[in-house]
Amino acid sequence: MASISRSSALQLLTLFLYALGFACSQPFIGVNYGQVADNLPPPLATAKLLKSTSFGNVRLYDADPEIITALAGTGIGIVIGAANGDIPALASDPNSADQWISSHVLPFYPASNITLVTVGNEVLMSNDEGLISHLLPAMQNMQRALTAASLGGKIRVSTVHSMSLLSQSDPPSSGRFNPAHDDMMKKLLQFQRDNGSPLAINPYPFFAYQGDPRPETLAFCLFQPNSGRVDAGTGIKYMNMFDAQVDAVHSALNAMGFKDVEILVSETGWPYNGDPNEMGPSIENAKAYNGNLISHLRSMVGTPLMPGKSVETYIFALYDEDLKPGSASERSFGLFMPDLTMAYDAGLSKSSQTPAAKTPVVTPSPRPTSMGWCVPKVGIPDDQLQAGLNYACGQGIDCSPIQPGGACFEPNTVASHAAYAMNLYFQASGKNPWDCDFSQTATFTLNNPSYNGCMYPGGST
Numbered sequence: 001m002a003s004i005s006r007s008s009a010l011q012l013l014t015l016f017l018y019a020l021g022f023a024c025s026q027p028f029i030g031v032n033y034g035q036v037a038d039n040l041p042p043p044l045a046t047a048k049l050l051k052s053t054s055f056g057n058v059r060l061y062d063a064d065p066e067i068i069t070a071l072a073g074t075g076i077g078i079v080i081g082a083a084n085g086d087i088p089a090l091a092s093d094p095n096s097a098d099q100w101i102s103s104h105v106l107p108f109y110p111a112s113n114i115t116l117v118t119v120g121n122e123v124l125m126s127n128d129e130g131l132i133s134h135l136l137p138a139m140q141n142m143q144r145a146l147t148a149a150s151l152g153g154k155i156r157v158s159t160v161h162s163m164s165l166l167s168q169s170d171p172p173s174s175g176r177f178n179p180a181h182d183d184m185m186k187k188l189l190q191f192q193r194d195n196g197s198p199l200a201i202n203p204y205p206f207f208a209y210q211g212d213p214r215p216e217t218l219a220f221c222l223f224q225p226n227s228g229r230v231d232a233g234t235g236i237k238y239m240n241m242f243d244a245q246v247d248a249v250h251s252a253l254n255a256m257g258f259k260d261v262e263i264l265v266s267e268t269g270w271p272y273n274g275d276p277n278e279m280g281p282s283i284e285n286a287k288a289y290n291g292n293l294i295s296h297l298r299s300m301v302g303t304p305l306m307p308g309k310s311v312e313t314y315i316f317a318l319y320d321e322d323l324k325p326g327s328a329s330e331r332s333f334g335l336f337m338p339d340l341t342m343a344y345d346a347g348l349s350k351s352s353q354t355p356a357a358k359t360p361v362v363t364p365s366p367r368p369t370s371m372g373w374c375v376p377k378v379g380i381p382d383d384q385l386q387a388g389l390n391y392a393c394g395q396g397i398d399c400s401p402i403q404p405g406g407a408c409f410e411p412n413t414v415a416s417h418a419a420y421a422m423n424l425y426f427q428a429s430g431k432n433p434w435d436c437d438f439s440q441t442a443t444f445t446l447n448n449p450s451y452n453g454c455m456y457p458g459g460s461t
Contacts, residue, residue, distance in 0.1 A: 030057030043070035063104035091134035173233030175248030198264035205241035223292030269316035274329035374426035374436035
């Protein structure tokens, strides 16, 4: 039976809205706006660009007043940050926190919709014990300063962690924080519980793939059809790495007694370019990861351990940062180019007003014929067909005919439902040969698979 049939009416409505183009921003989809570059467009141009996309939030790594001002009146949620170097002063002197809020928040709020202040970035991974010991006092003083300014509860305070904060994450149910940070984490999480602030963390399936560069792992990381991975602790089959990583964080919170603390994905993304020796960077992979991640978030399915709600997620990054050191991939995470054109189309545009995609010219393969349909190959196991079915229906196509009572619900088998969904996705995506692949589980046919009252779209290309 198709798992899509178990989705709620709200989820089906969400898919319908997605198919119509999502003419509004989503509060659970954000983007990181880094500035380690010398070629970025002016903040006002960036604000206009953001308004043309589905991004409901933007995260800054500092509190640049020109950018915050440019975002005034847009309604876009703004995360601003105090740098690691600010932490000692913020911790040792409450007046320093008062001054920080007076300089970086009060002149702009509420016209600029500041929602969160992050104190430091990946501090616990710095191995600087002095800095680590100052982190919580700095956050506490920042919270006090916000409360004194009558902004307590309106603007939250957090800090950002890397996934290496977890000593164990596979399978997701075994997720645990590094024991070396247990005391600090308990204090930080108690602060966050008391103040309703989120645990902000940076999961990157891209790095997971680099550590295990098999084709099956790539499909798992890119939200593409795959056989899935079963968590032996729960029996849950995970179909993508993002859900697995986020649920590992949830399990770590649960193990420490803080499962009620909200998770915020402060960074995740995929580079479109890299050095020759780097596994994974490409335009195709970046488009697949970010595009499928956005579709996954819009579906409101959530994760297996946190169903029915999408985690607030910030994609890295808005632009390339050409001054960053390291490998080429570090400078190639941008969704948009400095001239405001898209590096590739990840499905973020609200309308045709968004600048046209700037992607390499690719000569398409010849279409196999003027008529045809896409169907599963014979002998493919149900779990692989289910993965293809879930993927196709997650892309915004209308899968209601394979819901109970629909014209194509019977026969109620995975193979039958997958055939309908795969073909509909193929037809809706332009009838390109590469859209009838599904990890080599589908094939093209000239035989119309329609039956009784179940009509499979197909025809002239």
